[in-house]
Amino acid sequence: MPSLRHSYTVTVPEQPTAVPMDKSDLRRKSHSLSRSVLVSTFMGLIINQAKNKSPQGLVGLRNLGNTCFMNSILQCLSNTPELRDYCLRNVHRTELNDNCRTDAALMEEFARLTQSLWTSVNEAISPSDFRSQIQRYAPKFVGCNQQDAQEFLRFLLDGLHNEVNRVTVRPKISAEDFDHLSDDEKGKHMWNMYLEREDSKVVDLFVGQLKSSLTCTVCGFRSTVFDPFWDLSVPIVQKNLGEVTLKDCLRLFTKEDVLDGEERPTCNKCKARRKCTKKFSIQKFPRILVLHLKRFSDSNIRASKLSTYVNFPLKDLDLREFASESSERAVYNLYAVSNHSGNALGGHYTAYCRNQTLGEWYSYNDSRVNPMSSSQVRSSNAYVLFYELVNSTHSKYQTCRL
Template identity: 25%
Template sequence: MTERDFEAEEKGGGSKGKTVYVVEHRWFEQWKEFVETGDQNSPSFPGQINNTELFEDLDSYHLKERLVENEDFVLVPAEAWHKLQAWYGMVDGQPPLERKVVDLPSTLKVEIYPVEVFLCLHSNIENVITAEFSRADSILSIQKAMCQAFSVPSSSECRLWIKSLDSSCERLRNVHMSVLDACLSSGMTVIMETRNADGTWPSSRPQIMNSAEEQDSYRGQPGVCGLTNLGNTCFMNSALQCLSNTPPLTEYFLQSSYLEELNFTNPLGMKGEIAEAYADVIKQMWSGRHYSVVPRVFKTKVGHFASQFLGYQQHDSQELLSFLLDGLHEDLNRVKNKEYIELRDADGRPDQEVAEEAWRNHRRRNDSVIVDTFHGLFKSTLVCPECHKVSVTFDPFCYLSVPLPVSKERVMEVFFVSLDPYAKPVQMVVADVFNHRFYKIYNADESLSCILDRDDIFQQEEEQVLLALYLRERSHYRDYGSGSSSYGTTLFGHPLLLNVPRSSCNEEALYKLFLQRLATAFFVCVAQPYVAIDWDPEMKKRFYNENEAEKYVKHTSMEVPQQQTTVQLQECIELFTTVETLEEENPWYCPVCKKHQLATKKLDLWSLPEVLIIHLKRFSYTKFTREKLDSIVEFPLRDLDFSACLLRKNLSNGEPLSRYDLIAVSNHYGGLRDGHYTSYAKNKDNGQWYYFDDSKVTYAREDQIVVSISLSCTCTAIFVRTFIATMHSLTLITSSSICVVWRN
């Protein structure tokens, strides 16, 4: 099979029920390189299909969490998979990773992670079994599976309960609902009870946990209410807590003002469903009758209208917040019929005139509580590099997504292998080692941006001809399909780079060299600069010490702690307003030159909203790498003055000042693929700060918030001419941030 054959099969597209297979990304890339050469003796020969890098451990073969398609793995059509497995085989013991395309609301999706839940009977909660279900399965299918597993007659009258990760319990009343719509996620427990012969139930509810129904008698401070984690939904809970503590928006929903403005006919909206679901969550949180709310219906609605939030993968809280604000705006847009408005360029007119015109045009099509509260105005200036045409426009924004300064330097851990431990290294070769072979040997002028933090890097002094030496163990394996047995070879250990004089590239000289390295066989040094040495299993046990091969000496430079940089929030905004050149993928059409140009672009802040959301982009992405920036961002809790950042200096009488106070913060602890979101927020009624960690709520002191902000501001912050921020913990790496601010 060639790469072209594979692509032809892949273009068949996905259909409900279609089978695909998960293959480790680097093995697949190595296979592509191998088939491109067409040389059976190529060093890029991939060997047996090896998905080791995808598994948490090699006992249970559970997949690692948050694997990324086309970075960690690729999806291979079934027919292509069977051919690959027949030709290359699989590493002994590894199961094929078969997955199905399932029909989810608004999308077809390959279900990489089925929902793994615990099942038990109310009468015997100690007897727990584990089962996997598709998100497209119905709750009834779970009930049938439980009846079969626990030998419960199918004619028995049953009812099911969900025990969430925080031990709260909720009854599954609609058995025809899908696993997705029921917000059932991995790690949850489904408890089944059967009706007694006398018609009663064993209990009004399972007594092993607190049910949401037990909160009826609870009375507490309105707004001081946790949100149940439905399974990796801490990102959603954090964003909801920030918005819940934004006074203008919350008052709007608590007073039911939204009911008069629901727009059911807006084609860009969600038929009012997002607004109604959000209103229900806010009213519960501010009723004072719940210490925790289960946002199950809200989560389901979000997944229906935004397929990226289907299932229970971790997401960025800013991404959810952006979707929610846009959805609320369209659901509550007072403009029923949007008129077409032809946008005009400034053409030398005064900025004030052009800005007022742009804002009027914006309000003619977009008029909602979200626009009233969160929208401000940018000034965008484009300059053609050829004719110097200047184009000025004013555009609305809902939040500021500002960058953090990124250092061009990068610290990488390198393993250095010296031929002579006493010689001073002069010239080096950098090689990327993967799966016991050299995945790539870098040229001196080649960028290292594609090296990931998890990669092992080796350096070795270069002399004359560089020869790669691979270690292979003869192994027995069974061919796919035929059932016949045969012997093959499996790579092990670290490959070696040998410096060989050109005069020694002959059979006799290489033989002597390999004997010195305890080789048992050799191949003639031909055009391809690599050699593989086959070991008998018994000889490998006697002469190859794996622990010794893995040993290394740690250089003192590895013990020097990396210094964190500290920046002011104003510096991030200044960086946001810096002149930049457009990228080739996004050129600007110059009306004078009549062609697309890589113009320079500059954004300036013209006017700020009542509630200002600031997103600190701590996640840095390139073609090859993703990292979380750990710079410390500092800003005060009160009187944060944005006047120096505003282009418009002369405010009209009666216009609000540009000072803000912090009112909420979304925190993220962890790295790119893992971690946990929490939030700080200031209650609008009593002025007290609280710390929200899913269903848990505790008091917070202002000095705690200052420390958290300065150390780890990484997500989203909101200012209401006051102020909200998002951050990440210093104890791990930090990420992006959102701040919401309220104007004084």
């Protein structure tokens, strides 16, 4: 079977090309909610914040019965500046998709909850209304069983995206061979095809593009595939001596892998199954990079968890060496961490988030919110890391929307 280190979260690959059609038919027109209404709503929230004595964004979430996984992710997303402002300004109401199967209730409840986390004078609030909507969208979260925070994040982002997808009519698709194009042209083409079907504020923020290169060891033919990704699940390096760093884990994820034996793929040139090498690189860096440390085993025989301490930078994470083009520079700053303490059979989730307004780190443990030192952010419990792009020389794929 394929190497487990190549397990990463992506949407369904959009390889075939779209049949030409009038792109004006693909995107809906915004609802008639004027910009002045949005601005006045946002100003009202600011005024309410000014009246409150306590700093905003420091409100806890009550545990409704093993919902710490949900609370941890919600606090991380609430401290994602662009997503938070999108909700505070009610911009989502101008982008609701009439075709979504949940009547946009999930996005609305998420926005309300985010607004409450930044305007409430209470020490903690209940996310019960939001929980009802996420259970409606994803029934696997019904009940009080402990769930995986990273899996919950993916379901939530997918649900939010579907409800504010700017595309109302997805174009028909047909197969097309792009091997005659350069990698750069092919990557751009695949990205534009993806946006013709999936285009939202959530995509603007969280989705990047991964390049997979497959090289035949017999004839030397190289093929490339470009897939969108919402987060990257990176393996944790095992060392007998020395410290494990986040870059060590990323190097293992992008390390060239040999596919042989039953894993041999079919070479497009040889027209036969050949021994090949496979390598990942990042073609498009997302504005918000979510890195999932693979602490839990994929084995069905025995569940286990790696508690290895992974040292990760809080500032200036330069990922140039993992870019498909070596000249590209992408620098990220950490702003949130979802933590898991315990073992593979059970445990507890918390969040560490940097409050953008105060410039300080806080610990979110369900209803309890406490200040913390930046030196405490790194721990062996770190599970999902949230990084914000602060510097990039890569402009080919940049999208800029309000």
